């Protein structure tokens with residue numbers, strides 16, 4: 001199969017619909033149902049495999065993330081969503097037993113090229129984690145840290161401007177503008193997560209990866225982050241892993257369903273949630289398992 005030929009993914013293989021994914025030999029030739037490739041790809045993954053020592057965690061995944069879109073990744077626990085997400089900014093590099101093969105490109109450039117600077121890559125492809133993890137520093141310093149490392153501000157005034165803009169874009173400025181010198185860890189969970197988003201935004205990323213960013217938050221804080229994600233997509237490209245199907249339906253334009261390391265189905269979020277084409281997707285979104 002030519003991974004660059006989107007028509008290769010178009011047809012629904014009849015035999016795939018009843019595929020027994022517990023039978024790994026039956027998965028070898030499995031082709032994703034739906035449209036994994038898009039015209040306006042910001043990031044593109046082709047035939048990606050990820051291993052933790054002998055454990056094959058991601059199998060032959062090809063998937064694009066469209067520019068200024070939110071892609072949601074869903075699937076049962078252990079299906080590989082976080083592994084795939086982390087491979088998009090080489091966070092897996094820090095796990096010694098982890099090996100990634102295939103091709104992942106940002107604006108067409110291979111992020112696994114030997115001359116790729118991973119610090120720079122992670123500034124371009126930022127990450128927000130499940131549990132808010134502000135540095136044990138002031139609110140101001142949490143946001144200023146990245147821009148300082150990357151030399152993005154040439155004066156105190158420029159840094160102040162970056163900090164304010166980032167906090168505004170993370171919809172936190174009004175709540176913290178008078179307490180910028182207070183510790184970031186003293187904020188509420190939802191505020192801390194918005195601070196972490198501000199920290200990611202401060203280095204002007206192009207893509208933001210979010211790994212269950214609301215799982216530690218209450219419904220009100222979650223709603224604020226979801227609103228924020230919707231605003232952020234005007235400037236950034238976003239991939240989000242979530243266990244909440246309601247959240248995927250609310251914030252994303254495309255949804256990818258993973259199962260046992262395979263990308264089973266991907267498409268327009270409305271279609272995935274109203275007319276899934278694979279019975280595994282349907283079983284998952286209707287709550288039959290997962």
Ligand SMILES: Nc1ncnc2c1ncn2[C@@H]1O[C@H](COP(=O)(O)OP(=O)(O)OP(=O)(O)O)[C@@H](O)[C@H]1O
Nearest residue numbers: 052055057075076077078079080081082083084095
């Ligand atoms: N650091 C690691 N070392 C070894 N195996 C790992 C490691 N991280 C993940 N795995 C394995 O890889 C597989 C995929 O895990 P991953 O965390 O990516 O799944 P997930 O879909 O994000 O799960 P969850 O929804 O529970 O977070 C699982 O079998 C997991 O046990």
